[in-house]
Amino acid sequence: MPKSPDLNRRRRADAARLVADVLRRGIDRGDRADRLDEQRLADEFGVSRNAIRDALALLSAEGRIDRGPRVGTRVARRRAEHGIDELCGLSETLAGYGCVRNEIRVATIVRAPAAVARRLHLEPSADVVYIERLRFLDQEPVSLDLTYLVPDVGVPLLGLDLENHDVFGLIEHSTGRPLHSARHSVEAATADPHSAAILDVPPGAALLLIERLTALGPERRPVDLEYIRMRSDRITLHATALRAASEH
Amino acid sequence: MPKSPDLNRRRRADAARLVADVLRRGIDRGDRADRLDEQRLADEFGVSRNAIRDALALLSAEGRIDRGPRVGTRVARRRAEHGIDELCGLSETLAGYGCVRNEIRVATIVRAPAAVARRLHLEPSADVVYIERLRFLDQEPVSLDLTYLVPDVGVPLLGLDLENHDVFGLIEHSTGRPLHSARHSVEAATADPHSAAILDVPPGAALLLIERLTALGPERRPVDLEYIRMRSDRITLHATALRAASEH
Numbered sequence: 323m324p325k326s327p328d329l330n331r332r333r334r335a336d337a338a339r340l341v342a343d344v345l346r347r348g349i350d351r352g353d354r355a356d357r358l359d360e361q362r363l364a365d366e367f368g369v370s371r372n373a374i375r376d377a378l379a380l381l382s383a384e385g386r387i388d389r390g391p392r393v394g395t396r397v398a399r400r401r402a403e404h405g406i407d408e409l410c411g412l413s414e415t416l417a418g419y420g421c422v423r424n425e426i427r428v429a430t431i432v433r434a435p436a437a438v439a440r441r442l443h444l445e446p447s448a449d450v451v452y453i454e455r456l457r458f459l460d461q462e463p464v465s466l467d468l469t470y471l472v473p474d475v476g477v478p479l480l481g482l483d484l485e486n487h488d489v490f491g492l493i494e495h496s497t498g499r500p501l502h503s504a505r506h507s508v509e510a511a512t513a514d515p516h517s518a519a520i521l522d523v524p525p526g527a528a529l530l531l532i533e534r535l536t537a538l539g540p541e542r543r544p545v546d547l548e549y550i551r552m553r554s555d556r557i558t559l560h561a562t563a564l565r566a567a568s569e570h
Numbered sequence: 571m572p573k574s575p576d577l578n579r580r581r582r583a584d585a586a587r588l589v590a591d592v593l594r595r596g597i598d599r600g601d602r603a604d605r606l607d608e609q610r611l612a613d614e615f616g617v618s619r620n621a622i623r624d625a626l627a628l629l630s631a632e633g634r635i636d637r638g639p640r641v642g643t644r645v646a647r648r649r650a651e652h653g654i655d656e657l658c659g660l661s662e663t664l665a666g667y668g669c670v671r672n673e674i675r676v677a678t679i680v681r682a683p684a685a686v687a688r689r690l691h692l693e694p695s696a697d698v699v700y701i702e703r704l705r706f707l708d709q710e711p712v713s714l715d716l717t718y719l720v721p722d723v724g725v726p727l728l729g730l731d732l733e734n735h736d737v738f739g740l741i742e743h744s745t746g747r748p749l750h751s752a753r754h755s756v757e758a759a760t761a762d763p764h765s766a767a768i769l770d771v772p773p774g775a776a777l778l779l780i781e782r783l784t785a786l787g788p789e790r791r792p793v794d795l796e797y798i799r800m801r802s803d804r805i806t807l808h809a810t811a812l813r814a815a816s817e818h
Contacts, residue, residue, distance in 0.1 A: 335764035336675075336702075340716055341683075343797035347755060347781045348685045367683050380762060401757075407655065409811035427584075435589075435615050437596045454584075468591055490813075501813040507595060508809065509649075510758030510776035510802035514628060516583035528758035528776050533595045549591035554758035561756065561809045563657035565738075565749040 337369040338376035345377065349386050350401050350558060358387065358395040385555050402459065404552075407561045409504050409536070411488025412457055412465060416557075420460040424485050428454040431477070438470050441535060441547050451476025453484065456520060463521050464556045468549040475538065475545045489546065490536070497538065504536040504546075508559065511551075521553055528554045585617040586624035593625065597634050598649050598806060606635065606643040633803050650707065652800075655809045657752050657784070659736025660705055660713060664805075668708040672733050676702040679725070686718050689783060689795050699724025701732065704768060711769050712804045716797040723786065723793045737794065738784070745786065752784040752794075756807065759799075769801055776802045 341363065348354045363374045378395055381387045388398045402419040404412070413422035434442070434450040442450065450470045457465040469489060471479065478496045479489065494500055511531040518525040529551050536546040589611065596602045611622045626643055629635045636646045650667040652660070661670035682690070682698040690698065698718045705713040717737060719727065726744045727737065742748055759779040766773040777799050784794040 335762075339762075339765060340702075340797075343716055343781075344683055344685050346779075350755075353685065353688075366685075368681060384759070403755075406756075406809050406811050409813040433616060435592055437592050437601065437614075440601075454588075468588055503813060504811045506807075506809045506811065507598075507651075508654075508756060508778075508807040510778045511632070512760065512774065512776045514583075514587075517587060526760065526774055528760045530756070530758045531594075533591075549588075559754075559756040561654050561754045563654050563752045563754060565657040565751060 334370065334373050334376060337367070337373035338380060341367050341369060341374060341377035342380040345381060346384070346386065349381070349397050350403075352400060354397060358397070360395075401556055401558045402464075403560050404557050405560045406506050406508070409490070409501060411490040413488050414491070416459055422488075423458045425456040425458065426453070426484050427456055428452060429480055429484060431473070431480075434470065438547060442470065442472050442544050444472060449473050451480065453479075453489070455484070459556065462556065464553045466517065466520055466551045470547040472543075472545045493538065493546065499539050502537045502539060502542050504534050507533040510554070513551075517551055521551065523553060523555065530554050530557070530559065582618065582621050582624060585615070585621035586628060589615050589617060589622060589625035590628040593629060594632070594634065597629070597645050598651075600648060602645060606645070608643075649804055649806045650712075651808050652805050653808045654754050654756070654780075657738070657749060659738040661736050662739070664707055670736075671706045673704040673706065674701070674732050675704055676700060677728055677732060679721070679728075682718065686795060690718065690720050690792050692720060697721050699728065701727075701737070703732070707804065710804065712801045714765065714768055714799045718795045720791075720793045741786065741794065747787045750785045750787060750790050752782050755781040758802070761799075765799055769799065771801060771803065778802050778805070778807065 345354060360371050360374050364371045378389060382389050386398055387395055389395045402416050404415050416422055430452055431449050432452045434444055434448050436446055438450060439446050439448050451473060453469040455467045456463050457467060475493055475497060479492050482492050490501055509531045511529050513523055513525055513527045513529050515525045518527060532550040532552060534548045535544050537543055538545045593602060608619050608622050612619045626635060626637060630637050634646055635643055637643045650664050652663050664670055678700055679697050680700045682692055682696050684694055686698060687694050687696050699721060701717040703715045704711050705715060723741055723745060727740050730740050738749055757779050759777050761771055761773055761775045761777050763773045766775060780798040780800060782796045782798060783792050785791055786793045
């Protein structure tokens with residue numbers, strides 16, 4: 323790792339990062355349909371055209387823009403937005419972006435690993451329903467979901483249309499009761515080769531790795547524990563934070 | 571990309587992913603101090619020891635566990651948890667994990683890029699305060715933050731102790747008013763070589779890339795727009811989602 327890299331290179335790379343960060347979210351919001359002219363960007367940001375070129379190269383590597391000698395620089399496609407402050411299934415949240423279909427890789431009853439039983443407030447070695455789904459937005463795989471359900475909630479789902487419906491909706495329909503809330507843990511991970519092949523991304527691509535524990539009813543009983551790998555090149559998470567009461 | 575990989579290999583890789591997913595968060599929560607014996611794990615999950623070895627190799631590559639011929643398999647270190655449903659500065663949220671110190675790379679007044687001015691409800695080409703900080707947890711860089719502040723809020727901060735205090739706390743102290751809330755966008759990204767060198771991770775390492783727009787006071791005026799690169803090997807995000815009223 324270079325301890326004192328060439329200062330000009332650092333400055334140019336710092337400028338490119340700064341430009342790419344601002345442009346990235348503007349592209350995702352649809353603000354940047356045809357404003358990717360190098361000279362205009364250099365003027366807007368007050369940096370060199372070389373820094374602009376480096377920023378556009380970063381965004382191109384992320385699949386956000388296409389660059390070509392004939393076409394110039396164009397927005398490639400926008401990422402779908404998935405709110406994690408309101409609890410929604412994928413086909414609910416992506417309704418505006420396309421059709422969600424699920425390939426059911428596994429749907430069965432297994433003995434719960436001790437750690438899973440503990441999270442779901444079950445006896446050690448209790449049975450759980452295990453469902454593994456590869457989820458497509460239109461024709462493209464976007465999410466690989468591993469789901470553990472408490473048996474009274476999960477077993478009825480095994481007879482329902484898991485291919486075309488979110489588990490959340492099926493739980494509410496099947497139990498006749500509303501889900502309450504979910505706790506998410508979110509991290510960034512690089513795709514291992516096997517997960518990359520399933521999700522149709524290059525090995526080493528950045529994925530969102532999410533653990534979600536969902537509770538049912540006003541008693542907030544944990545019923546649904548999921549481990550989700552989401553393609554970050556297709557879906558961005560959104561969340562609102564409220565400031566706790568401050569003494570100031 | 572293999573269209574029909576060897577079924578046994580797929581099954582083993584699928585089993586390894588399943589095991590790694592459950593263990594990963596258990597390690598982060600501190601549930602797994604000394605339960606990483608291969609045979610016990612094979613029994614707990616009902617999979618082969620080969621699949622357990624592959625799962626532990628994944629966790630080792632993530633820096634979560636150490637494996638050695640003498641020491642066996644041990645938890646390396648737990649990640650810090652950063653809630654994004656309650657608005658907190660990094661030193662507030664990481665208070666239990668160590669001491670946060672900020673290296674101020676830039677702190678100045680610049681002409682706002684058009685996209686930044688728009689997000690902060692400023693006139694085009696208005697001035698903004700730009701602060702770039704490399705943030706350390708104890709001796710380790712964990713986050714690179716690019717911050718744009720509206721001038722009336724940002725300029726007074728340039729004279730304050732940015733090295734040892736969160737911007738959030740300084741804003742509330744300086745304005746005498748509480749922050750209200752923030753909107754986060756979260757994605758996973760691989761570290762470009764320059765960001766990797768700054769954050770002391772290998773190029774291609776997974777980072778959390780966060781855009782955060784923070785609003786001040788009950789009128790919710792947007793005052794603080796940040797672009798944050800966070801080391802996902804050190805910090806995991808947490809958020810709670812509430813289910814909207816359902817017709818079921």
